[in-house]
Amino acid sequence: MLRTIALKNREPKVEENPKQTIFIRGSSTNQIVNNALSDLCSIKKPYSIIFSKKNTIHPFDDQSSLEFFSQKNDASLFGTNSKKRPNNLVFIRMFDYQVLDMIELGIENFKSLHDFKTAKSSIEMKPLFIFNGELFEQREEYKKLKNLLLDFFRDEAVESVNLKGLEYIISFTKQPRIELEEMGPSFDFVFRRNRFAGEDIMKEATKIPKELKKQNFDTLQTKKIKALKKSLKKIIMIE
Numbered sequence: 001m002l003r004t005i006a007l008k009n010r011e012p013k014v015e016e017n018p019k020q021t022i023f024i025r026g027s028s029t030n031q032i033v034n035n036a037l038s039d040l041c042s043i044k045k046p047y048s049i050i051f052s053k054k055n056t057i058h059p060f061d062d063q064s065s066l067e068f069f070s071q072k073n074d075a076s077l078f079g080t081n082s083k084k085r086p087n088n089l090v091f092i093r094m095f096d097y098q099v100l101d102m103i104e105l106g107i108e109n110f111k112s113l114h115d116f117k118t119a120k121s122s123i124e125m126k127p128l129f130i131f132n133g134e135l136f137e138q139r140e141e142y143k144k145l146k147n148l149l150l151d152f153f154r155d156e157a158v159e160s161v162n163l164k165g166l167e168y169i170i171s172f173t174k175q176p177r178i179e180l181e182e183m184g185p186s187f188d189f190v191f192r193r194n195r196f197a198g199e200d201i202m203k204e205a206t207k208i209p210k211e212l213k214k215q216n217f218d219t220l221q222t223k224k225i226k227a228l229k230k231s232l233k234k235i236i237m238i239e
Contacts, residue, residue: 019154020075023050026057032087035112039185042113044153045123049073059090060193063099070097085192091148095197095205102195103145109188116184121167126155130171144196146172 021044023037041050057065069075075094087107093100113120121127129150135142153170168183197205 018047018156019151020073021048021152022069022073022075023048024057024069025051025054027054029054030087032107032110033089036087036089036107036110036185036187039113043185047155049075059092059099059102060104060195066092066094066099067097070094088192089189091152093148093151095201099195100201100205101144101148101197102193103141103148104192104194105189106192107187108190109186111184111186113184116182116186118181118183120183125167127153128166128169129153130169132171132173136172141191141194144194 021041023041025034025037029037037050041048055065059066085104085106087110088104089107090102090104092102131146136146137143149172169180196202
């Protein structure tokens, strides 16, 4: 029974569940990368796990460790870093416990959450996202980055949001022209390596099942199975 429920939860959904993220330190991370991973993990709470121990992982060379961590923790997104490139983060998205796509970003300027002496948002508060600039609509790597980041910060789906309860904004590129109090963290990223999924795999990963229409049990052809007909009537009464 537990196995059946677990497999059911991994099937395609009309509305996807929030993405669980594992933040992994590489074998030789510095303080900048460690603080960056810690801050991103804080923003993602409660859908985040951070590994305190260092791990020898090279995502672009060998994905076996990532796939193992994905199955063990039932997570589909990762944040890690590379030793060869300083101040490096790799955002990795998983599908069916295998690497779907990866984008490597270098940190050029970074200010931690603790560098901003301002109020912080509450856990599980939904942010407003602003992608400011034509690059996110015109260049393929920026469009894929936008898609990955929105997936990265995905939360529970809701039908409406109370704007009076909006606590924070996540802005990419220029800061919007409205009065805001910056709470951090703040990053200046530069593109490095990437590996994108093929069209067929991405189509499978983003497949949305058709919604089932509500059945009218009174019109079902159940005359040949009287026991089933009685059971269906009982279910209707319970509802």
